[in-house]
Amino acid sequence: MLHQFLKNLxxxxxxxxxxxxxxxxxxxxxxxxxxxxxxxxxxxxxxxSLIKIESDNYFQKKEKLKTNYSNLSDLKDYxxxxxxxxxxxxxxxxxxxxxxxxxANDRCSFYDLVLAGHIKDSEGSIKxxxxxxxxxxxxxxxxxxxxxxxxxxxxxxxxxKIKTFSKYFNTKNVKKTLATMNLKVPSNMxxxxxxxxxxxxxxxxxxxxxxxxxxxxxxxxxxxxxxxPRSNYKRxxxxxxxxxxxxxxxxxxxxxxxDYLRNLxxxxxxPKRFCRDFFDISYWKQxxxxxxxxxxxxxxxxxxxxxxxxxxxxxxxxxxxxxxxxEQCHYLNKYSNSITPKPNCSEISRALNFSSLKSQYNDCTxxxxxxxxxxxxxxxxxxxxxxxxxxxxxxxxVANQFLKMNLDINDGKYWGNSLxxxxxxxxxxxxxxxxxxxxxxxxxxxxxxxxxxMSRTRGLSRDQSCKLITKSQYKPSLLQYKSGCWIILDDKxxxxxxxxxxxxxxxxxxxxxxxxxxxxxxxxxxxxTVQSLTQxxxxxxxxxxxxxxxxxxxxxxNVFKNKKNAIIHGIGCREDLLPxxxxxxxxxxxxxxxxxxxxxxxKDGSLSLIxxxxxxxxxxxxITPWSYIFSAVKAYQAxxxxxxxxxxxxx
Amino acid sequence: MHSIRIIIxxxxxxxxxxxxxxxxxxxxxxxxxxxxxxxxxxxYFQQNGKLYLSTNYSxxxxxxxxxxxxxxxxxxxxxxxxxxxxxxxxxxxxxxRKKNIIYxxxxxxxxxxxxxxxxxxxxxLQDSWLNSYDPQEKAIEAKNLNNSKTVSVKLKNKLNPYxxxxxxxxxxDTIFYTDINDNGFxxxxxxxxxxxxxxSVYKSKFKAMNLKFCQSGDNLYVGEFSYNGISNGSAxxxxxxxxxxxxxxxxxxxxxxxxxxxxxLCSKQSLYFIKTLSxxxxxxxxKSEVARLDLKSKKITIITDLNYVTNIINMxxxxxxxxxxxxxxAEGKSKLNDDKLxxx
Numbered sequence: 001m002l003h004q005f006l007k008n009l010x011x012x013x014x015x016x017x018x019x020x021x022x023x024x025x026x027x028x029x030x031x032x033x034x035x036x037x038x039x040x041x042x043x044x045x046x047x048x049s050l051i052k053i054e055s056d057n058y059f060q061k062k063e064k065l066k067t068n069y070s071n072l073s074d075l076k077d078y079x080x081x082x083x084x085x086x087x088x089x090x091x092x093x094x095x096x097x098x099x100x101x102x103x104a105n106d107r108c109s110f111y112d113l114v115l116a117g118h119i120k121d122s123e124g125s126i127k128x129x130x131x132x133x134x135x136x137x138x139x140x141x142x143x144x145x146x147x148x149x150x151x152x153x154x155x156x157x158x159x160x161k162i163k164t165f166s167k168y169f170n171t172k173n174v175k176k177t178l179a180t181m182n183l184k185v186p187s188n189m190x191x192x193x194x195x196x197x198x199x200x201x202x203x204x205x206x207x208x209x210x211x212x213x214x215x216x217x218x219x220x221x222x223x224x225x226x227x228x229p230r231s232n233y234k235r236x237x238x239x240x241x242x243x244x245x246x247x248x249x250x251x252x253x254x255x256x257x258x259d260y261l262r263n264l265x266x267x268x269x270x271p272k273r274f275c276r277d278f279f280d281i282s283y284w285k286q287x288x289x290x291x292x293x294x295x296x297x298x299x300x301x302x303x304x305x306x307x308x309x310x311x312x313x314x315x316x317x318x319x320x321x322x323x324x325x326x327e328q329c330h331y332l333n334k335y336s337n338s339i340t341p342k343p344n345c346s347e348i349s350r351a352l353n354f355s356s357l358k359s360q361y362n363d364c365t366x367x368x369x370x371x372x373x374x375x376x377x378x379x380x381x382x383x384x385x386x387x388x389x390x391x392x393x394x395x396x397x398v399a400n401q402f403l404k405m406n407l408d409i410n411d412g413k414y415w416g417n418s419l420x421x422x423x424x425x426x427x428x429x430x431x432x433x434x435x436x437x438x439x440x441x442x443x444x445x446x447x448x449x450x451x452x453x454m455s456r457t458r459g460l461s462r463d464q465s466c467k468l469i470t471k472s473q474y475k476p477s478l479l480q481y482k483s484g485c486w487i488i489l490d491d492k493x494x495x496x497x498x499x500x501x502x503x504x505x506x507x508x509x510x511x512x513x514x515x516x517x518x519x520x521x522x523x524x525x526x527x528x529t530v531q532s533l534t535q536x537x538x539x540x541x542x543x544x545x546x547x548x549x550x551x552x553x554x555x556x557x558n559v560f561k562n563k564k565n566a567i568i569h570g571i572g573c574r575e576d577l578l579p580x581x582x583x584x585x586x587x588x589x590x591x592x593x594x595x596x597x598x599x600x601x602x603k604d605g606s607l608s609l610i611x612x613x614x615x616x617x618x619x620x621x622x623i624t625p626w627s628y629i630f631s632a633v634k635a636y637q638a639x640x641x642x643x644x645x646x647x648x649x650x651x
Numbered sequence: 652m653h654s655i656r657i658i659i660x661x662x663x664x665x666x667x668x669x670x671x672x673x674x675x676x677x678x679x680x681x682x683x684x685x686x687x688x689x690x691x692x693x694x695y696f697q698q699n700g701k702l703y704l705s706t707n708y709s710x711x712x713x714x715x716x717x718x719x720x721x722x723x724x725x726x727x728x729x730x731x732x733x734x735x736x737x738x739x740x741x742x743x744x745x746x747x748r749k750k751n752i753i754y755x756x757x758x759x760x761x762x763x764x765x766x767x768x769x770x771x772x773x774x775x776l777q778d779s780w781l782n783s784y785d786p787q788e789k790a791i792e793a794k795n796l797n798n799s800k801t802v803s804v805k806l807k808n809k810l811n812p813y814x815x816x817x818x819x820x821x822x823x824d825t826i827f828y829t830d831i832n833d834n835g836f837x838x839x840x841x842x843x844x845x846x847x848x849x850x851s852v853y854k855s856k857f858k859a860m861n862l863k864f865c866q867s868g869d870n871l872y873v874g875e876f877s878y879n880g881i882s883n884g885s886a887x888x889x890x891x892x893x894x895x896x897x898x899x900x901x902x903x904x905x906x907x908x909x910x911x912x913x914x915x916l917c918s919k920q921s922l923y924f925i926k927t928l929s930x931x932x933x934x935x936x937x938k939s940e941v942a943r944l945d946l947k948s949k950k951i952t953i954i955t956d957l958n959y960v961t962n963i964i965n966m967x968x969x970x971x972x973x974x975x976x977x978x979x980x981a982e983g984k985s986k987l988n989d990d991k992l993x994x995x
Contacts, residue, residue: 343880
């Protein structure tokens with residue numbers, strides 16, 4: 001019987017040929033023990049020859065037996081039945097190789113595979129068998145037998161339990177059956193391998209995978225229905241029936257069970273991969289299970305689901321979607337306005353698994369339009385004792401992080417964005433720092449500063465205030481805008497670093513308040529005289545942190561190993577840091593780009609770093625080779641007037 | 652539909668030449684040099700905020716700006732003009748929307764004239780037209796350097812605020828440039844300033860691919876490369892400028908399943924690009940070298956053995972490979988520090 005045949009193949013290791021071929025075609029499980037291979041040389045020609053031999057033998061035999069259909073009424077004894085060898089080879093070629101291991105337990109397990117629809121011939125699900133048996137008259141007979149007759153008169157006789165068993169998984173009963181089953185989640189690797197082994201030996205597994213495969217068919221069936229002309233009524237009816245069945249199966253599974261079965265059925269012959277899914281767990285999955293906070297996924301999900309507020313269910317659905325379709329993350333950029341294409345979702349997930357930057361908020365690099373500001377706000381947010389509160393526009397949140405520290409350390413000398421008016425009594429220009437947006441935690445929010453200045457200069461009463469709106473929101477025809485003080489930001493030209501806006505008081509343009517814009521400051525020392533006036537020094541002083549120059553990978557690994565909460569920040573040339581995005585075109589070309597490193601991945605002695613450049617989405621870190629970081633920092637060093645090696649750990 | 656003829660680049664046509672290339676030798680410290688003529692006669696260099704030309708045992712000041720300014724110099728095959736980009740507050744104002752100040756100057760001369768602001772893209776048509784990019788308006792500006800006539804084309808790209816297009820002019824009415832559509836497909840387009848019409852020259856086959864192009868002779872060469880972390884392989888196409896209505900004649904001259912860094916450069920006889928020889932997708936690491944594709948034989952030769960090459964530049968006809976703090980010479984003269992008095 002087939003299971004014995006399969007066992008023999010495995011024991012004699014003749015299956016190697018099949019495995020190689022399977023790796024070529026990814027689905028075919030091919031081997032012909034009896035047939036000589038062709039004279040062609042090389043794997044590919046051998047494979048072609050094998051297919052041809054198998055196909056010729058099978059179809060020749062089938063043609064010969066065309067008139068020899070049997071209902072097995074002359075069968076002497078069901079134990080004498082043997083499957084024809086060409087038939088076996090044929091189904092081995094056409095059945096998914098991953099299920100082969102499920103057939104090796106006993107003869108009944110092969111029948112389970114047949115009943116679950118995993119055994120296929122060249123035309124799809126198997127509909128008949130070619131077999132040899134002894135007739136009542138004692139004659140050996142080769143005949144074609146339909147699947148129901150074979151199952152009834154041979155399979156169900158040999159394995160009586162499979163008949164009732166298969167019924168548990170038909171569309172009527174599947175929901176009840178699955179409700180009684182417990183899909184075990186392993187707590188360690190050994191346990192996981194045991195679970196996988198149990199599944200291989202479990203007669204239910206082929207049926208469980210049938211459920212998964214039915215659900216997988218929904219989209220292809222929908223596509224086929226769409227592309228099938230109405231005139232092809234017969235085919236359309238069949239497709240619709242299949243779709244209905246598939247949808248019924250889907251109803252029997254919840255999302256977690258589906259993910260579990262997907263992992264099992266894809267990796268039925270790959271226990272390591274099956275287990276990796278539990279322990280090298282996707283970051284998105286961890287969010288959906290409530291193990292990680294949802295901030296990294298929020299901007300992706302708002303855009304993906306076209307919602308401004310997300311429920312727990314939305315987060316769960318979105319997390320699943322990002323896990324299943326990794327290409328989606330490239331251009332989900334509406335809210336973060338960062339460099340695209342971002343890495344794919346699985347790379348982002350992998351990087352986030354190794355990342356240590358505290359980032360339970362969202363920023364938007366393109367809207368800030370100052371890369372040093374972006375990096376400094378990210379570094380400082382990491383060292384805040386309480387998490388950053390959102391509530392303002394994301395660029396204002398970034399700017400406020402910078403301004404807060406700079407005001408404390410050097411009176412905001414480097415924050416050159418200010419609003420001014422002429423104090424006519426004292427004959428001097430009065431200026432105050434301003435943020436181009438509102439932040440509930442800052443008195444330098446534009447509406448607060450404008451209100452303060454308007455009360456001083458235009459007698460705005462205490463109960464009056466100037467309100468912030470964007471140009472696209474402002475509708476002058478509406479009554480509410482006919483009076484009062486309005487600050488209208490030109491949203492297309494408003495960044496944290498510079499902003500176009502106008503102020504209207506009772507519909508009249510306010511011209512006596514002047515805006516100054518200047519954000520020029522050293523990140524690292526670019527002159528000996530400013531060594532104590534750099535943002536790097538401010539961060540150390542304000543957050544009471546130490547620094548350490550990172551000159552090689554040993555230093556880097558030690559920092560992450562020994563210093564809790566450590567991150568690394570630096571500046572490198574973008575052409576070396578992101579060479580697929582930015583190309584050098586002339587000598588000594590370098591565009592300085594700040595970045596943060598907050599983890600690393602190691603493999604076979606090589607090392608890549610979890611990196612967020614100031615162009616990158618805060619929640620889409622890149623896995624960047626150490627060689628790129630090294631070259632970028634080295635190239636920037638060549639342009640530094642102080643020969644500065646711009647890569648420091650902070651802890 | 653484009654008919655694409657495919658020439659299969661088999662493994663046999665890839666040869667590893669990879670001898671150690673000569674390093675460039677200059678009179679000045681390389682860190683100070685901003686432009687080197689291919690024969691070493693003219694060296695433009697920067698010291699603090701000043702830009703100088705050094706030639707024939709003398710040096711002359713060209714520009715004097717704040718110490719915080721940084722200069723980038725570029726030329727073209729025509730060697731009539733040199734473009735200077737002044738980047739104010741190089742270390743202290745890191746802002747992708749910042750515009751550089753662009754000057755033009757006769758080749759080998761010392762009198763710059765300010766022409767526009769933005770990022771320099773290319774010099775075209777015997778150096779009579781300059782293309783630059785305005786990162787605030789997201790527009791490519793084409794300026795006639797003889798009569799100051801200016802035309803521009805606005806990019807459609809809304810997906811990547813940091814995108815810098817490539818641009819090239821074949822006539823004073825047409826510009827070829829790269830852009831990204833709303834779905835993330837990059838395209839090479841031709842825009843006619845005269846008819847105000849766009850023509851799609853080549854559209855990337857997959858989302859999130861990077862197109863680089865250059866011209867050699869009467870052909871346009873377009874490289875389609877995967878951004879880091881994206882695995883759609885690499886290809887290079889040849890698109891003739893002439894007798895090619897609708898740019899339907901596109902010939903694939905190279906393809907690879909590996910994700911090359913790309914950075915395509917054209918010279919008269921060859922294409923140069925950064926080819927990936929092996930990659931580890933878990934670590935995102937690539938062994939990448941400079942590949943030379945001979946345009947006649949279509950043979951590809953790997954010419955470096957540096958392992959992690961990412962960039963390649965054309966400096967007045969010399970093909971240079973910047974690597975760590977050195978420059979290797981792939982094509983052209985390497986010894987540019989010859990002090991012989993009769994060195995003409």
